[in-house]
Amino acid sequence: DVKVTQSSRYLVKRTGEKVFLECVQDMDHENMFWYRQDPGLGLRLIYFSYDVKMKEKGDIPEGYSVSREKKERFSLILESASTNQTSMYLCASSLREGVGYTFGSGTRLTVV
Amino acid sequence: GENVEQHPSTLSVQEGDSAVIKCTYSDSASNYFPWYKQELGKRPQLIIDIRSNVGEKKDQRIAVTLNKTAKHFSLHITETQPEDSAVYFCAATRLGWTGNQFYFGTGTSLTVIP
Numbered sequence: 001d002v003k004v005t006q007s008s009r010y011l012v013k014r015t016g017e018k019v020f021l022e023c024v025q026d027m028d029h030e031n032m033f034w035y036r037q038d039p040g041l042g043l044r045l046i047y048f049s050y051d052v053k054m055k056e057k058g059d060i061p062e063g064y065s066v067s068r069e070k071k072e073r074f075s076l077i078l079e080s081a082s083t084n085q086t087s088m089y090l091c092a093s094s095l096r097e098g099v100g101y102t103f104g105s106g107t108r109l110t111v112v
Numbered sequence: 113g114e115n116v117e118q119h120p121s122t123l124s125v126q127e128g129d130s131a132v133i134k135c136t137y138s139d140s141a142s143n144y145f146p147w148y149k150q151e152l153g154k155r156p157q158l159i160i161d162i163r164s165n166v167g168e169k170k171d172q173r174i175a176v177t178l179n180k181t182a183k184h185f186s187l188h189i190t191e192t193q194p195e196d197s198a199v200y201f202c203a204a205t206r207l208g209w210t211g212n213q214f215y216f217g218t219g220t221s222l223t224v225i226p
Contacts, residue, residue: 004155031212033213033214035216040121040218041218042118042201042216042217042218042219043156043201043216043219045213048213058213090155090156092214094214097207097208097209097212098144098205098206098207098208098209098212098214099207101146101158101214103148103155103156103157104155105154105155106155
């Protein structure tokens with residue numbers, strides 16, 4: 001029944017490593033989103049994509065990049081992980097008009 | 113862009129009492145207002161939503177009200193139960209626009225005390 005899948009539930013990486021977080025949806029959704037969730041700060045949008053190879057910066061894109069080579073997959077890349085990127089990362093997807101917004105289960109990333 | 117504010121950030125109620133969470137938004141073009149519940153360690157899940165052409169919507173113990181003039185909407189939970197304990201997020205967006213994004217409030221941590 002899981003429709004938005006994030007590849008890892010927990011991840012521990014070292015400072016300076018390149019980190020890939022993968023998100024796959026099987027609902028044929030056009031829009032995909034990456035958020036980070038921190039206590040007291042809610043959900044903050046990092047990047048979103050409304051079509052293959054398209055990407056838009058969200059509120060906090062610094063230190064991150066994304067890749068959308070296929071409609072069903074949206075990858076978040078931490079070019080050089082830092083300790084302040086320790087967080088819960090949530091992926092979401094929706095139809096083009098915004099209907100059907102669904103979250104993945106999240107990846108808790110710890111950078112040491 | 114849109115700005116969504118949510119209050120309170122934490123809320124404790126006795127089991128059986130009602131809980132109310134309020135959100136305000138800034139963009140009068142927003143026309144869809146969902147509420148998500150996130151239990152500990154789980155993904156946020158949609159529990160109820162309302163569109164701008166409706167003033168109130170109810171689903172069993174949960175209701176949402178919308179005041180377009182004042183640009184605020186509220187979640188009401190009646191006869192609260194311990195399983196209602198979770199973090200609740202409100203959001204606002206413009207459905208029907210390519211590339212639209214959801215704007216989330218900062219969340220309310222609800223604790224229902226047995």
